Amino acid sequence: MQNSVLEYIEKNRERHLEELKNIIKIPSISTQPDKKPAVLKAADFELAHFKAVGLENCQLLKTTGNPLVYGDWLHAADKPTILIYGHYDVQPPDPLDQWKSPPFEPTIRDGNLYARGATDDKGQYSTFLFAIEAWLKTAGKLPINIKIVLEGEEECGSTGIAKYVPEHADFFKCDAMMVADMPWLDENRPAISYSLKGLVYFEIAVKGSSHDLHSGLYGGMVTNPLQALSQILAKLKDNNGKILIPNFYDDVLPMTADEKKEIAGLDFDEKTTAKYLGVKELFSEKDFSPLEANWTRPTLDICGMWGGYTGVGSKTIIPAEAHAKVSIRLVPNQDPQKVQKSFGDYVRSLCPPGVSVAVDNHSGGWPVHIERDNAFLKAAASAYEKGFGKKLVFKREGASIPVVATFKSVLKVPMILVGLGLPDDGYHSPNEKINLSHFYGGIKGAALAFEALAETK
Amino acid sequence: MQNSVLEYIEKNRERHLEELKNIIKIPSISTQPDKKPAVLKAADFELAHFKAVGLENCQLLKTTGNPLVYGDWLHAADKPTILIYGHYDVQPPDPLDQWKSPPFEPTIRDGNLYARGATDDKGQYSTFLFAIEAWLKTAGKLPINIKIVLEGEEECGSTGIAKYVPEHADFFKCDAMMVADMPWLDENRPAISYSLKGLVYFEIAVKGSSHDLHSGLYGGMVTNPLQALSQILAKLKDNNGKILIPNFYDDVLPMTADEKKEIAGLDFDEKTTAKYLGVKELFSEKDFSPLEANWTRPTLDICGMWGGYTGVGSKTIIPAEAHAKVSIRLVPNQDPQKVQKSFGDYVRSLCPPGVSVAVDNHSGGWPVHIERDNAFLKAAASAYEKGFGKKLVFKREGASIPVVATFKSVLKVPMILVGLGLPDDGYHSPNEKINLSHFYGGIKGAALAFEALAETK
Numbered sequence: 001m002q003n004s005v006l007e008y009i010e011k012n013r014e015r016h017l018e019e020l021k022n023i024i025k026i027p028s029i030s031t032q033p034d035k036k037p038a039v040l041k042a043a044d045f046e047l048a049h050f051k052a053v054g055l056e057n058c059q060l061l062k063t064t065g066n067p068l069v070y071g072d073w074l075h076a077a078d079k080p081t082i083l084i085y086g087h088y089d090v091q092p093p094d095p096l097d098q099w100k101s102p103p104f105e106p107t108i109r110d111g112n113l114y115a116r117g118a119t120d121d122k123g124q125y126s127t128f129l130f131a132i133e134a135w136l137k138t139a140g141k142l143p144i145n146i147k148i149v150l151e152g153e154e155e156c157g158s159t160g161i162a163k164y165v166p167e168h169a170d171f172f173k174c175d176a177m178m179v180a181d182m183p184w185l186d187e188n189r190p191a192i193s194y195s196l197k198g199l200v201y202f203e204i205a206v207k208g209s210s211h212d213l214h215s216g217l218y219g220g221m222v223t224n225p226l227q228a229l230s231q232i233l234a235k236l237k238d239n240n241g242k243i244l245i246p247n248f249y250d251d252v253l254p255m256t257a258d259e260k261k262e263i264a265g266l267d268f269d270e271k272t273t274a275k276y277l278g279v280k281e282l283f284s285e286k287d288f289s290p291l292e293a294n295w296t297r298p299t300l301d302i303c304g305m306w307g308g309y310t311g312v313g314s315k316t317i318i319p320a321e322a323h324a325k326v327s328i329r330l331v332p333n334q335d336p337q338k339v340q341k342s343f344g345d346y347v348r349s350l351c352p353p354g355v356s357v358a359v360d361n362h363s364g365g366w367p368v369h370i371e372r373d374n375a376f377l378k379a380a381a382s383a384y385e386k387g388f389g390k391k392l393v394f395k396r397e398g399a400s401i402p403v404v405a406t407f408k409s410v411l412k413v414p415m416i417l418v419g420l421g422l423p424d425d426g427y428h429s430p431n432e433k434i435n436l437s438h439f440y441g442g443i444k445g446a447a448l449a450f451e452a453l454a455e456t457k
Numbered sequence: 458m459q460n461s462v463l464e465y466i467e468k469n470r471e472r473h474l475e476e477l478k479n480i481i482k483i484p485s486i487s488t489q490p491d492k493k494p495a496v497l498k499a500a501d502f503e504l505a506h507f508k509a510v511g512l513e514n515c516q517l518l519k520t521t522g523n524p525l526v527y528g529d530w531l532h533a534a535d536k537p538t539i540l541i542y543g544h545y546d547v548q549p550p551d552p553l554d555q556w557k558s559p560p561f562e563p564t565i566r567d568g569n570l571y572a573r574g575a576t577d578d579k580g581q582y583s584t585f586l587f588a589i590e591a592w593l594k595t596a597g598k599l600p601i602n603i604k605i606v607l608e609g610e611e612e613c614g615s616t617g618i619a620k621y622v623p624e625h626a627d628f629f630k631c632d633a634m635m636v637a638d639m640p641w642l643d644e645n646r647p648a649i650s651y652s653l654k655g656l657v658y659f660e661i662a663v664k665g666s667s668h669d670l671h672s673g674l675y676g677g678m679v680t681n682p683l684q685a686l687s688q689i690l691a692k693l694k695d696n697n698g699k700i701l702i703p704n705f706y707d708d709v710l711p712m713t714a715d716e717k718k719e720i721a722g723l724d725f726d727e728k729t730t731a732k733y734l735g736v737k738e739l740f741s742e743k744d745f746s747p748l749e750a751n752w753t754r755p756t757l758d759i760c761g762m763w764g765g766y767t768g769v770g771s772k773t774i775i776p777a778e779a780h781a782k783v784s785i786r787l788v789p790n791q792d793p794q795k796v797q798k799s800f801g802d803y804v805r806s807l808c809p810p811g812v813s814v815a816v817d818n819h820s821g822g823w824p825v826h827i828e829r830d831n832a833f834l835k836a837a838a839s840a841y842e843k844g845f846g847k848k849l850v851f852k853r854e855g856a857s858i859p860v861v862a863t864f865k866s867v868l869k870v871p872m873i874l875v876g877l878g879l880p881d882d883g884y885h886s887p888n889e890k891i892n893l894s895h896f897y898g899g900i901k902g903a904a905l906a907f908e909a910l911a912e913t914k
Contacts, residue, residue, distance in 0.1 A: 031771050032770060211883070212552065212887065213886060214884035215756070216654060219751060219757075220754055221741055222736050227759050230688075231687075234687045278777075279666050279667075279679050283678070283680045283809075284678055285677060290677070294677045299672070301681050302681055302776075303772055304683075304766035304768075305767075306767040307761065308760050308782070309549070310782075311488075311551065312488065312490065313488030314784070314820065315549055316548075317760050325766060325767075325772070353738060353740050398673045398677065398678075399674055
């Protein structure tokens with residue numbers, strides 16, 4: 001390792017932070033069609049950034065959806081090629097009134113940078129770019145070959161990249177893949193993840209009358225769509241937290257005895273977690289601890305629901321329609337298409353008389369399971385331990401990056417899933433943040449990992 | 458009957474319609490605090506109208522809420538005194554995008570006047586004022602003594618008048634009471650109602666975490682408030698449409714065999730009703746026809762529900778909160794306070810672990826049952842048959858006017874509940890309307906009823 005690389009990183013802290021703020025200021029919300037211009041602006045911004053750090057072959061790759069930002073540096077003969085992935089799109093910032101500072105005006109408080117995208121994923125993938133910059137501006141070269149691709153649809157199903165990668169498998173050919181879009185286990189334990197969840201997302205619409213009805217004039221005569229939807233949703237899980245979709249658990253890869261032991265050994269602090277979340281108590285599926293449930297069991301959540309009168313005061317109506325959004329996180333080896341079909345069939349089977357129900361599939365992604373006995377993974381883990389100055393653990397994830405499954409099935413290479421976030425970083429929530437020491441440690445970890453991976457075969 | 462009264466009504470059709478439009482243009486939505494100025498403007502407008510038609514002693518009566526508009530004419534010695542009631546407040550017009558013409562810009566299409574308040578209740582109570590005007594401007598007197606009072610809180614619980622009337626029982630002393638705030642049975646059958654429902658209205662709030670959570674990072678660890686609320690709401694009714702609140706049906710006055718026969722004889726057209734409502738089919742409580750259920754059985758409806766992300770596209774969160782509004786229509790002899798208590802206890806008992814639930818009572822009103830064997834009722838029925846030129850039927854109501862119960866318990870007089878509306882008039886719905894021939898016939902019916910009631914003792 002050339003010390004000059006780490007010194008460069010140390011010297012450029014302030015500038016790197018300012019550059020991170022600039023990409024964060026762009027509200028690249030991919031799930032909202034009216035934010036399309038901001039999404040495209042973010043792609044252009046990163047294309048310029050790729051060029052500025054010294055990457056070559058920089059270009060926007062056209063997909064069926066938002067463009068991919070691509071760059072590479074391929075002059076380390078006989079050294080491995082690492083493909084780096086990140087996403088420049090973000091979640092919507094709602095509910096806006098809960099933000100202490102505006103979501104797209106990055107603000108520093110208590111050693112954290114607060115903004116939408118701070119940790120998911122702009123603040124994490126940017127560390128790779130700054131590490132590349134540090135190597136190229138000091139050593140004039142990278143110790144490995146690097147390809148880097150950022151997508152703009154991670155928060156809305158990764159449709160474009162999921163089609164692009166299989167059609168351009170050679171273009172992305174590599175020896176291992178790195179992703180930084182994960183949290184540490186807790187504030188003292190950085191982590192590398194070896195399992196990601198798959199995701200399916202549904203919108204359910206129940207329709208009754210052609211217009212809202214007076215609840216007195218027609219009460220008792222018609223099925224209430226909100227009552228019908230509540231009854232459908234109530235039957236998605238039982239009181240033990242078990243999901244009731246027929247055959248849902250058939251393909252679930254069970255937690256091993258070793259994993260169970262390892263999870264127990266992590267001393268996950270339920271009380272601190274409950275306190276941070278602001279809940280009275282944690283609740284998990286019967287026979288599984290909260291951490292076991294989050295990491296090794298599929299989960300189902302109603303993400304949104306609406307219908308009828310939601311303003312101030314009383315309005316006595318039978319609403320014409322009722323709507324809900326539902327996400328299901330899948331574990332290896334559940335098949336998203338199979339779950340989409342059984343969910344739709346099940347929901348339709350629950351529809352009471354007098355109303356109709358429609359189920360719309362928003363997106364689907366496979367879960368990922370990574371073999372831990374791999375030299376690239378071990379080399380990266382050691383490098384990040386040095387970068388952060390803390391001992392690292394291996395963990396599973398409750399969250400999903402569906403496109404990682406696509407890459408894995410197409411490229412068939414080891415995946416290195418590192419994380420710079422913290423569980424309380426507010427992913428998808430108001431007041432999202434990244435700890436600045438994680439950001440700076442992440443740049444160093446990446447720079448060190450490039451060198452460590454160079455020696456791996 | 459002086460023919461001049463009916464001639465006057467005929468001659469002044471256009472002007473009466475214009476005057477009705479003027480009161481309708483005021484958006485006196487009592488459930489929305491920001492519409493308070495419009496509510497007060499409507500009260501002032503009607504005070505001026507009372508004076509203009511020739512009523513005396515006109516004044517705004519101060520209540521704990523919105524003012525009552527009062528006027529009288531008490532110079533018919535030895536004749537009965539009739540108290541007339543109506544309400545100058547209206548329901549919110551949401552959902553606004555479903556209106557064909559703006560809700561507060563009264564518009565005539567196909568012989569109907571479309572606007573919020575057209576039938577509920579501005580277009581109905583105004584017929585009494587125009588009938589009073591016709592008598593006083595032609596005969597120079599009324600055949601009976603009249604007291605008339607309009608309230609401004611009917612759509613938000615009638616709190617002010619419910620306190621005012623018992624405290625001023627002598628002031629409202631009368632021999633019978635008239636209300637026009639009801640629909641006909643169908644377009645060929647005007648109706649007088651002998652039973653009104655009571656009403657209780659609740660807002661339920663389920664709270665989980667202190668902020669929305671990422672459904673991947675915390676899925677499987679916490680109770681989802683929307684799932685919890687759905688499970689609570691699903692347990693309010695069974696699949697047969699029976700309400701599951703403990704002891705809920707204990708005080709229900711059963712439908713008599715005569716009523717059952719009478720209802721069957723009305724040949725209620727389920728298919729036409731289903732078509733008008735735009736539903737696939739009607740659905741009613743097991744063992745009760747739709748009309749029986751609406752008229753003689755208590756009904757429960759979720760009027761609104763919301764929580765989490767309700768925008769376009771996907772957002773993968775576990776929402777911090779979930780909310781619902783629920784109305785229950787009570788039949789004689791159910792006690793609203795008793796139902797409020799048992800509903801709250803039941804909902805709290807259904808709360809799953811990991812979240813908390815709060816139940817807020819919005820308002821409560823008693824049901825009303827009126828003896829049909831009464832001379833005032835019969836005299837008014839004959840007069841309105843002449844006014845409309847159609848045979849009239851007696852019916853129950855699925856809807857509520859809680860303050861009628863207050864008047865009944867305080868004044869202990871016969872109640873005459875006439876209706877000018879039609880079931881498809883869009884009460885509380887978009888595109889509310891009143892048929893102009895009902896409006897004009899209602900003015901004549903009222904004028905004729907004043908004379909008929911003069912001969913009743």
